Amino acid sequence: MIVKLLEYQAKRQFARVGIEVPAGRLARTPEEAAAAARELGRVAVKAQVPIGGRGKAGGIAVVSSPDEAHREAARILAMEIRGYPVRSVWCEAGLEIAHELYLGITLDRDRRRLALILSAAGGMEIEEVAATSPERIAKLWPDPFAGPHPFQVRELAFSALAHAPALDEARGRLASALVPLAQTLYRLALDLDAVTCEINPLALTADGRLVAADGKLEVDENAEYRHRELAAELALDLEGEDGRTGEDPYEAEAKRRGLTYVHLPGGSIGCIGNGAGLAMNTLDLVQQVGGRPNNFLDIGGGASAEKVRSSLAMILSDPDVRGVFINIFGGITRGDEVARGIVQARDELGITLPVVVRMTGTNEEEGRRILAEAGIVPGTSAPEAARQIVELVGGAH
């Protein structure tokens, strides 16, 4: 999973390692935005939300006076952009931009490396450039221990700039300037465990400086333990005093419970599986026999009875759920543990909805015995169990 930093947080990280960014101030109130405009002059007031398309949604305004900054900030701070309430705005001084480039780092799964990507066609989505004119994108896969060597970055630069005649004269100077910038960005990506670290556009200013005009940083959640401060800062910005996070409320609750859960709103069958592949397949099976899954929930390897109980409570919190399908194939997960959790949850939560359990694998005999003694009949075939639960909730929703 990935933690997306806000624009201002990305820019603070860039600035910290010496990558130039435009002067800016963070404002959480209209008054702070007005003060920023007084200090910086003409500024762009930009909504800080972890999602693209905020300009189109009206979340960015260019203002030329403190009063205007106050008014626009008040408007933007009251907005919700694609489900994300705006908690803060970034007020940023303008730039004299001569040309927009793209410089980014992203995880390349096939090559098992971070790819360093440069294009003279900055300012638009790099995926779009890749689709329409792939020759305008230059890529490099540095050795992860050594990072990009200067000659590699120069090769990258000359290759990318070959498609930008306007920059032909400046190409030598640009290539030299890109060497330390690319090396710094690569080090930053490694330091932050970033799987995306993008400067787009990378502005070449009228006076020849390279400035990170916008930034995108996505951090690997598996590495969150190495970046506690960053995570805390992000949590502060995404969760307001009302506890709203902009996420699906069920997914937010699942996160609090520490569950791997994806909500499929409107579905009628709650699904639990152990292991991601099996849990995914559980949804596929329900759909194949005409049911509508309400969620993906992987109780993972070695799940405890308590985790099973918490998972059931989580699923049943959505009133759309009219039955539950639990699909367990024990490997590291032990059938008896899961069975104990199911029985405990049913008794404690007073579950009256139909529950179908398919259980096989490690300690399955013990698990099936526990279920049977509690009056829950376990099945062994997954497609058969899927048919059973769909029948019990009355076919397709």
Place this chain on the structure above:
Amino acid sequence: MAILLDASNRVLVQGITGREGSFHTQQMQAYGTQVVAGVVPGRGGGATLGVPIFDTVVEAVAKTGADTAFTIVPPAFAADAVMEAAAAGLRLGICVTEGIPVLDMVRATAFVDGTSMRLIGPNCPGVMTPGQAKIGFIPNHVGRPGRVGVVARSGTLTYEVIQGLSESGYGETTAVGIGGDPVLGSTFVDILPLFAGDPATEAVVLVGEIGGSDEERAAEWIRSSGFDRPVIAFISGRTAPPGKRMGHAGAIISGTTGSARGKIDALSAAGAAVADTIEDVVRLVGERLTP
């Protein structure tokens, strides 16, 4: 015949004294796997489950002749453990740890590439050669020696397929769980050629899922190599919405890449039979095996 693992592998366990490490080591011993050592830094000189414990892998190798590592240590230490195993000259490493930072694995796989070790995983269920040995989580009772090779990204679906093949009497040569992370030691295109070199493997079941392009690359390999045995494929995640990670770090449809449809189409075009359910996998295998 088998690939990667048979009764002769001498296995050391990194993390043998942990709760899961200890449980699964006992399961492996019960299955017949030759476990020869444990490695736990600072606890060298002790013993557990009838095998000696060493401080370092290199010492364990020198004293026991271990050639295979089973790595079951917490995520923060796993990539380093994998590199330690590779540096000590082992020929096979199987890492089951889930939740390793992906850039740790970028470095670890680059390091392993410079050694002679083949890495399976991380975040994988391990490898089983029925009747001979197993390393990892695959339940002992599901395998049965036989004719079909299995390679899968998901753990639980690996068990499902093995059980289906065993119950129907076809059995397995070797089953390999390659793992659900975005950066893996081995992918389908690394394992398929091993099955191609194993005359006992008469067909291969490939279990993929949404995310990345490993299945598409497998399809390309099947086509370009002229692989002469039937491939039966199964892809999970047909109902998955784009942009949502379905449990595995690697199972996410991003933009236009990684959908179940694209993978099913690529594999079908390469001549693989694509099954709708696990039951279907077994039926399709049966239709394609010569009696």
